[in-house]
Amino acid sequence: MRTTSENITVNTPLALAEKACKAIMDSYTPDQLPPANSFHYHQGVFLYGMLRVWEATGDQQYFAYMKGYIDSLIDEEGNLYFARDELDSVQAGILLFPLYEQTKDRRYLVAAKKLRHLLYSINQTTEGGFWHKDKYPYQMWLDGLFMAAPFMLMYNEHFVEEELVLNVVRQEKLIRTHMKDKNTGLLFHAWDEKKAQPWADKETGCSPEFWGRSVGWYGTALVDILELINGSRGQEEMEQSLKDLVPAITKFQDEETGLWYQIVDKGDLDDNWLESSCSSLFIYFIAKAIKLGLVDDSYQQVVNKAYDGLIEHMVDVQEDVANLKGICIGTSAGVYDYYVDRPTSENDLHGMGAFILASMALHDIKAK
16 A cells, blocks of 8 residues: 555655656666666665655555566566676666565576576685775775675575575675774775875775765665674674774764765865765665664764655655765775766766655654
């Protein structure tokens, strides 16, 4: 049964999530989601948000749109073309499992097996950490945990491959060990084991900045892992990491707007700027941490203020659509000037997906 309808004008988080979905659905057919004809996390993160909207409303247009995207890329035998040398290809695979559960079409599991095999071949650091992409040798990025870990856990649920669960725990621990800053509690965007990249610290190998969206990917991965993982497999350390990250992020929330900056800890610099996708991801994982009982309800004020800030400063709400601005485009690892010089866009799927997820996480804790 739907809990919102087209004639409701009150902009609750759920209604805004639906309006954000509609903005994209009005702009693109499923097969043309940008970049068109590509199996990638850009589409995956947006459709992950749409999946949450479908689960909350039962409105089949959302399921049909998600299915349309996947079906445009998988043939009748379950064959799927994707870049086989990067973790970014894996993330959209999380959509395959709910599609299979609803339809029992085994093509989706065949495609999932193909994605799983990417993890056999992707290169690794000397400790077994996944390179983010083959063209980034010996580099682990915060983004990578979100790209691969939820898929690995969902795959285990269907195919009972315990090594994948243990590997998720291993990947997170490597990231936390090498990339967490003891002074702020934040995590650096990237780590180069060989310390060869121009941005790499000669002692630690870390990139020098706390890029907002990458920290958001890490927190999002943590909270999703904790929802998916079962039993005692080392997740206690991840729980503590999330408990530490929430107050660390809260410390850098902009007092006036409730949002966060492109470089999280340098809001005092004139060329730094407030960014909507990282602000959305922070709302998402803080709200879910509240729901899971990992942080106390006082953080509700933090996410409410941040969401209000998004609506006031970043969201243009029309009658039936919501458009989001201030979204940093796709970004590699680098130094401060590189990040703050990145262009922003409107309705980029990085941001729309993150905003929908934030809206749904808020909806969940307000509805409990």
